[in-house]
Amino acid sequence: MSRFVLPVLPLVAAATALPASAATGDITEMLLIGRSAGQCAAVVAGGTTPGTPVTQWTCWGTAGQVFDARAAGGGYTIVDRNGKLCLAVKGGPKTTGAAVTVETCAGTKDQVWAPIGRGGDDVSLKNAASGLCLAVGATGRQDGDPLVQMPCEASATQTFVTAPRKGTSSWSGILPTPMPAVASTVLPNGKVLLWSARNRFKFGYGEIGRTYTAVFDPVTGKAGERVVSNTNHEMFCPGIATLADGRVLVNGGSSSFATSLYDPKTNAWSKGAAMNVPRGYQADTVLGSGDVFTLGGSWSGDLGHRMGEVWNATSGWRLLPKVDGDDFAGNDPGGIFRADNHMWLFGWGTKDVFHAGPAAAMHWIDTTGDGAVKSAGKRGADPYSINGSVVMYDAYRLLKAGGAPGYESGDGTTAAYTIDFSGGPTKPVRVTRQKPMLFPRAFSNAVVLPSGEVVVIGGRFSASTSSDANAIMVPELWSPATKTFTRLEAMYVPRHYHSSAVLLTDGRIFVGGGGVCGTCVNHPDAQILTPPYLFAADGGPAVRPVVTKSQTAAVRGATLKVTTDRAVAKFALVRMGASTHTINNDQRRVPLTIAAKSGTSYTLTVPADPGLMVGGNWLLFALDAKGVPSVGKVVRIR
Template sequence: MATFLSLFSTLLLIRDVVSVSAPIMRSVWTATADSFSQGNEPQKAIDANLNTFWHSQFNPSPDALPNWIIVDMKNTYNIHAVGYLPRQDGSANGRIGGHKIEVSTDGTNWNLAATGTYLNDDIVKKTNFITRTARYVRITATTEAQGSGLQWTSAAEINVYHEVTYDYSSRTGWTASADSQETVSENSPPSKAIDGDPTTLWHTKYNGGVTAPLPHWFQIDSGTQITVGGLSYLPRGSPGNGRIGQYSIQVSNDGNTWTQVATGMWVDTEDEKISLFSATARYFRLNALTEAGNRGQWTTAREINLVRGETEIVPAAPAASKGLWVSTVDFPLVPAAVATLPNGKVLVWSSFSRDDFGGSNGFTQTAIYDPATGESTPRTVTNTNHDMFCPGISMDFNGRIIVTGGSNAAKTSIYDSAADTWTAGPDMKIARGYQSTTTVSDGRIFNIGGSWSGGEGNKNGEIYSPSANTWTLQSGALVSPMQTQDRQGPYRSDNHGWLFTWKSGTVFQAGPSRAMNWYDTTGAGSVTAAGNRGDDGDAMCGNAVMYDAPAGKILTAGGAANYQEDNARTNAYVITIGATKQNPQVTRVPNMAFARGFANGVALPDGTVFVTGGQSYVKPFTDTTAQFTPELFNPATNTWTQLNPMSIARTYHSVAILLPDATILQGGGGLCGGCGVNHLDAEIFVPPYLLNADGTRRARPVINTVTATARLGATLSITTNSAVTRFALLRSGSATHTVDTDQRRIPLTPSGSGTTYTVTIPSDPGVALPGFWFLFALNSAGTPSVAKIIKITT
């Protein structure tokens, strides 16, 4: 049985038995659908033939969306991914856009595994999710990817994946040959693909400007007949030149007469691929028909193995006391930047490309994600002439998202969700990328650092006035006091400042340098030293979260002395700021269990802080040393708790943000073209405060009424459906590159009883920063309501 896609959670090290993520054999599967056309029956989606496909009925009239297809695997498996290959005949009709994926053990009761939106192209899609027990998988197409209102659905191939241990054939006595080899510019003969060393590779000829054209073949002579259940292929890492896309596999007993046993298409990543089949033969030939990234006519392989057998791994059931990862969200891009909007939806974007960055291209791939449907509406933003990769992000008092710099380093772009429009703002006075911005107490937006683009060094402060639509330099707001001692110098040392708006127009800089500072944004600006962050060192790409704004409490965690190629740390501190321009109190708290750089921190309604993702050795565009287990810091008990692990690595270019229903959206990572670690998705985490001991959802309080707009210092009247003990305000967040200067939490103690309460909003705009906030009610068990979104005004 052929396969077209297999992504492994970790790179394979050559050994006899390994744990991998692999496709399930489809030889006994059946498929049904709500609709099909003659000649395009649902079984065509599981027939191992890329040239056939299932298509919903379209003649004489289409069966309107949604359309669904169900595969019955005949046996129950512990599955964690579904692969979808659009039709391969050159037509775009029926490509799935909006979708949901559900699983079932009985074909009647269905469990949601994923929602989302696939991009309109013909490459393979793979949706990962937390392992679930299932016999049946249902894919429901809710929209057609072309976005033209077309009412049909198609699929060339569907695969399902589980985690197994594989027994690999011994390679003693093997020889390898190929149609082409490069031995001049590099020594890459076929033998390098069976030498047990994943740092070497076979490469077809390219020296002297003479490139051997596709197709290519690679052949194993095992020396004697052996029985195998499949072939494994480990592609090269970055750069990805020569990764195999479409392939076929043949076997022979004499080396002359060949029988095809598998065909398919592999995705353009560095993870190992498996193609399953059953054959007894001496010779095995892998034919490379296309290059996975359409980069050229060459083919490469780090290692090729033959598979003897497999054993499924049954994971331990997650404990509800540690929260649950409940579903995956597929995006049409890598969400390297994110902002929650006043309407409860989420703005995400990548760069000029959905999965790559580079240059100054003057446009950006964006999408609006709707948590209510799980789907995204993509949009290419061209009118601001701004590639918004690696920017500063802040939400102004009116809920507009102000995006600055990045690849187009001087630009400003503004998104207004009320009008659903992007407009160009004025250019900054200093071109920047990797800077941090923060909305200050008078409504202006302070901006500092950012030597990643626009030139290195002297990225002093400037400030944007939304009312005047102007940028003004602040010559006294010097960047030098906040720089780290990064080995790469200013290019890295002024990146991703931890900025917190405070009273009287001041901004507290908590890191990532060990030196802390106060910035005064009045007049020409100024900077005042605020001491060191205890015994911490520089903590680039660590986290800082204001979890109690009235008390001035900030948690910092993790980070590394250098931006890349360095060990991250477990250090954690609580900083308490009070009077402006005075040294804060710094208290070292227990370390995290896991060292993290490139992680994300999220303030939660109950006052805890969720820290997730990252890696212990920071190296951009890699998932090695990824940390899969989130941790929860409880300031009341001064403890960290390890939570259930996620299924997808979230390292460099990942994001995490609080949603209005008090769950967390964590996604992204990669955005590096053919690097093999692009994650065009997110996972939804349900914190323990929403779960009963058996994993079912707790009954939640409901906010029945509250005013939609309130002034600073005002008293809010709130009614609920049941008794509550406290309330919390959390400002709408925005995140990129570990930084979220918008989020902060205000705990509110209510007056009243029964179901009628009043709370008072702090009167200082440096604490209750005007803008849009989530208002949560919490009961005595600490269970939060779904938020009401309110606007705090001056």
């Protein structure tokens, strides 16, 4: 799963050597992604006529955006797979700003581009005839900005990364939903509960007391709508938690004090205890005790000082006066209204919470008594990254990807880090920078697969809540083995602000929503992504192992007995979480140890740690030696 980069050929003296790469020779089916705006080199309108200009455009991986790089003349010719024409500065003029076009491939110097290393996998491309570099002209940030040649410099407009096709992935068609899936969660029956606001496409402030919801069936592609009013709660922009007893807790949002509970056993909503502090855009996480911690949320109620609270099934909400949301807020240009939103919170043990961001400073929170806070250091060199995405891909190990310096301002980042907080409050948190994503993203979603890989989906190049412009259409797959990102097939509909994504029981990913913010284009639809691990090497469907028998419940620290239809290599549990506004704090994957084996019957060890094995519904997956997963079996951990 390594990303292939253009190897720098030693015959070109001007080229700077890149780090060693597994790639040698020609590179096929690649996108050429500009670092200035995360857009792709594109032959205008997919044209096949010599002389057609090349611009940058939103990456779709469609005709005119897919190229082959072929070693030639001390560099590479870059050939458009659609028109079989070569990227060129026709005639090799040394004129600054001369247009880049596609021309009939002739092997001339004006069609040869030599990579210059810019760090990591980034390169500039120097034209062998002119000695000038490929650059994005005009603003360098918009669809249609031309590709030109300019004097070589280490600028974003002259920096590119190659993204060859690796493996197979695919999307379903566009599946209508009654409203945009602003929030979603997978139910034990495999269906997806989703909801929007007081109206299908419009939210409001104040206590109107209703929410449009639906249950989507990924098998039939159909969804049944329901308006929930019995809890007197507009559940727009709330906190969400999936409880130890299988219910879904929704708190705050437009109805800023309210709490609602959904029971998948009865398909019923009920009213929960009111919070002590009004809040919206806050985040929740379930503790090892089964209680729920919430923090932040100045979008609703007064600005600032959104103290932490803990929900208990018996006693309701308890305020933590010594846990002030302002102390966890980032330096957002929008002030505290935005700075204490969408925090990354993960339970540890029965009572502690690890705060990973989006602020650069991380913390430990003790939820007993009045609460207590202590520093966990900074997230490496990573600054405030609001609307980034974080997921637990392994036991107490997080992948953080993307984010922006302002909720509604600034550009998304490609920065990715792993965060290891397995040592708990008494040990240092280990933060490790990863190779960057291919695309800058704000408002993306991240979903962990049973393999431990993470899919990062959607987002925008620039942080804005009101437009589909600059949407990132190509998902990426991060591998914990190679620590790199590779591209997947582009989706059909932009998914960014007010979208959600969750892992389905069959190992595919539901992605939906977007809109519901006044001037937004609404997207009342969904698509389902089939990841590469469900395809064979020839591009056909992979043969999947089958879990033929499994316990439906397991106790922490005990064993779990499973039988499969063939030999498998690994098992993993993935907790069924809930997604909204880039956050899915309850989502986590835990690999299981095989304690004993007899034929195709396995005894698995369930970790005893209640902070890791948070009670509730998990999906048990068996994976074969090639990493192909079974369909997940629902197991209640308690």
